[in-house]
Every structure is written in structure tokens, then in C-alpha cells.
Amino acid sequence: MLDTGVHTDPAALQELTDAAERQHTEVGADGAVAGYRAGRTLRLGVELRRQLRRRRTQFLLGFVALLPFILVVAFEIGDAQPNRRSGGFVDLATASAPNFVVLALFVSGTFLLPMIVALFFGDTIASESSWSSLKYLLAIPVPRHRVLRQKAIVSAMLSAFALALLPLVALIVGVIWYGAGDAISPTGETVAFADSLLAMLLSVVYIVIQLAWVAGFALLLSVVTDAPLGAVGGAVLVAIVSQILDQITALADLRNYLPTHYSFAWMDLISTDIDWSNMASGALSSVLFGTAFTLLAARRFATKDITS
Template sequence: MSKHETANAELDHGVHTDPAALDELTEAARREQTEVGADGGVAGYRAGRTLRLGVELRRQLHRRRTQLVLGFVVLLPFILVVAFEVGQSSPNRRSGGFVDLATASAPNFVVLALFVAGGFLLPTIVALFFGDTIASEASWSSLKYLLAIPVPRHRVLRQKAIASGLLSVLALVLLPVVSLVVGLIWYGAGDAISPTGDAIPFGRSLAVIALATVYIVVQLAWVAGLALLLSVSTDAPLGAVGGAVLAAILSQILDQITALGSLRNYLPTHYSYAWMDLIANDIDWTNMAAGALSAVAYATVLSLIAARRFATKDITS
């Protein structure tokens, strides 16, 4: 039996052992507890096992603000139906704007839901999820403890951004899906009618709705990037969310000023409704391509600045 094993056996049975053996055993235990791995971390520590995505998603889904946002998205189509039922609408209309054609068929009802939510509600949802990522942890004074676990800063930002992105996509997809179901119940599976008079068969209109939803998700990426940047720059979640929403509103206001001419093309919201070009027999992809490229460019730059800002920020809360 080795000296360490003998000392361990004697300690287990309450038997005295010589001081030299005890000192050696204590030193060995200390070295074992403080042993470092090849990456310089404590033995057994794996950065990739900290702040797992599933844990963060479950945590976010249990938050009241997430439940309220998703609940309102589900409720909105029913509110629109009640509005049309209370008012006067003709389900057989084949002309007019998107609002006039909303009750013509289920696809038209989905188009209306995306149209009325696209200006304010959808950007606010994305801003809420991304603006609340880091700023909420800082406001709760839990960010410094999270980093002290330790969770690497880039992993904290990445995991929280991914969770926010998944929740945003869930909300953005949930709206047209629920609207389609509600529209089928109330208005039937008819053709999608455009204001120009083009009629798109129901089967093809489903693909159009799917593509429109994908475009909206991509186009709102710039809001996500801006909200993330504001979230790492302030300890006030409301400031981060409100700043991103105000930026979206300001961009929409400036986009209405025709005196700006071609400068409006560089506004992040200029192509917000380019998905409407899909509701036509001959689709013009120009505006959608420009809108997607603009949103991705804005989102990339803003996200890189956010990552740089968070990596060098002095965390005090």
C-alpha cells in the first residue's frame, strides 16, 4: 500500500498518522483541486457547457414579457376579425386596397395582418427580445456573477442573441400561421387578390406567405442588431428597447419625406414592405433583394460593434 493510500485509510478510520504523511496528503489534495487543464482553466471546466441554449430558452419562455408578447400575437388576428365583423365589410370584394380586400380570402387576411403589424408591432417585438438581452442582466446585477462562473463574454452574448433570435422568429412566424387559420375559418380558402387585380391561387399564395415571412424576418435583422448594440451599452432594458423602436419610427418618418430623394434608399426601413411585390403574377424581385441586402449589412455592422463593445466593456453590475 502506498503512503497516500495508507494515510487515507488511517484518516478514514480515525487513526493518527505521521505529520509528514498528513502534510503530503494535504498538499496532494490541494494540487488535485487546483489542477489546471491544457486550456489554462480549472480541470473539468468546459466553456461550451456553460449557459446552454436550452436552459436560456426555457428561462426566457418562462418570463412574463415573453408570454405576453406571444399571447398578443395570437390574439391579434381575432381582434382584426372582430373589427371587421363589427364594421361593414364585403367578403366578395375583388378591388380596392389591402384593407378593403382583407375579407376576400384567408390569404388576403394574412396579408392584412402582416401589413398592419409591420410598421410598429413587429419591430417592437424584435427590439424587445434583443434589447432586453444583456441590459436586463445588468439591471438585475446578475451579469457580473454570470461572467464570474466563468462564462466567456463572447458566449454570453452569442447564446443570448441566439435565444432572442429564436423567440423573435417564433413570434414573426406565429402571426401569419394563426392569421391563416383564423382566415380559413372565417373567410375560406380563396385566391389571394392584389390591389392591381391579380389573382393568385390558394396553393401558390401559401408559398407567397412563407416567402413574405422569411423576408420580414431578414428585413428586421437590422432592428435586432441595433437593439443588441444598445443592450450592451446601457444597464436600462427600457432604454435599449425604446431606442431601437424610436430609431425604426424615425426611419419610417424620414422615408416619407420625398425631398430626400434617393437618400431614402439607404434608410433601413425603406424596403420594409417590399414583400408585397410577391402578391403579383409577375414578381419583381428588385426591391426585395435590395431590402435583404440592406438589412443584412446593417445587422452585420451593428452586431460586430455590439460584440466589440461588450468584449471591452467594464462590467460593474
């Protein structure tokens, strides 16, 4: 008899045989292994911890928290006048902590805030494809709709946290450096500190809703391409182009249909007589764009040939 050099313990072999038989009998009529529940796969807590451990998440959140300090240094180096009572939002930035928060949101609203949302949503599926791990994730199996939903929810949580972190840190920094004074609008109106806190909270809520279109579009690009940078960069590029087109007055009322036309409507909250019309239009427009892009992403992902 040929000796292969492998000696099998008869007891161990019997145990493996019994285990295989048990596994065979525990397979249900639908072909699923007994105990398998699609709802238990890719849990939010697991995906959230996984994303928080990524360097890009840590770097982005760190930069968002650092930005208010950079702005303070810029004003300390420059020629800021804390007692100024008129001018634009930049001129009034050092008048009080609420005004400093408004400045932080204003200067980051054109590029940084859309980029944050685009990064979390555009990288979510495309990164799995680029790592060649998406097909293994689906083979667990995790249903495709659940993969997309869970990753989108985690991306939304991280985006909302980052968008809220900026004004929160800016408020703390502003109170320390400039005091908890009244918010002053460019028209000279003053809003009490307590009322301005509510206005800032509503501003963050509006910004989160308004950037829903970026989230949906970045998610669509993420399922279309296997290149994370392409998905993120594409969403940011479209946001920038939309902002450029919004500056062309020759387009007249056509600009109202651009997804970025109402990006800064939250500034209407810094007033004693708030006009809600622009914010309502901006929220509705963004929700419609975001919903359409998300549905397209779900349909594309459901039929996509996963090869990586």
C-alpha cells in the same frame, strides 16, 4: 481552552481536507479547473427555457396569437364586404384567408413587428445588467463572446417564432372565417391559394431578414446601456423615425439608404409577375446594417467594464 461551541468531527475534517487537495491537483496548467469546458456553459436549451418562462415572452407571444382574432372582431363590427374584388389591402382583407394574412402583416409591420425584435434583442444583455447578474454570469466563467452569441441566438429564435406565429394564426383564423380562396392584389390580380401559401412563407422569411437591422441595433443598445427599456425603446424609436423620414419625398433617392425603406417589399409577392428587385435591395441593406451593428455590439461588449 476556549470553547467556541463548534465541534468538528475529525473524520469530516479529514474528508474536507482530502477534497481540497484533490481540487488543487485537478487544476490544469492554464489555471482552469479540470472538466471545465467553455463550450458547455450557458447552453442554448437552458437560455431558451429561461426566456420562455419570463412573463414578457409569454405576454408577447399571447398577444401576437390574439391579434388576428381582434382584427376579425373589428371587421365583424365594421362594414366589411367579403366579395369585394378591388381596393387596397385593407379593403380586400375579408376576401380570403390569404388576404387576411396580408392585412395582419401589413397593419403590424409599422410598429409591432419591429417592436418584437427590439424587445428580444434589446432586453437580452441589459436585463442581466439591471438584475446585477451579468457579472456573476461572467464569473462562472462564461466567455463574453459566448454570452453575447448564445443570447443573440436565443433572441433570434424567439423573434423568428413570433414573426411566424402571427401569419400562421391569421391563416387559420382566415380560413375559418373567410375561406381558403385566392389571394387578390390591389391591382386585381389573383393568386391561387396554394401559390399564395408559398408567397406568405417567403414573405415571413423576407420580414425576418429585413428586421435584422433592428436586431443588430437593439443588441448594440443592450450592451451600451443597463436599462432594458432604454435599449428596446431606442431601437423602436429609430425605426419609427426612419419610417417618418421615408415618407418625405423631398429626400428623393436618399430614402433608399434608410433601413426601413424596403420594409413592405414583401407585398410584391402577391402578384402573378413577381418583381424581386425591391426585396433583394431590402435584404442586402438590412443584412449590411445588421452585421455592422452586431460587430459594434461585440466589440463594445468585449471591452465593457462590467460592474453589475
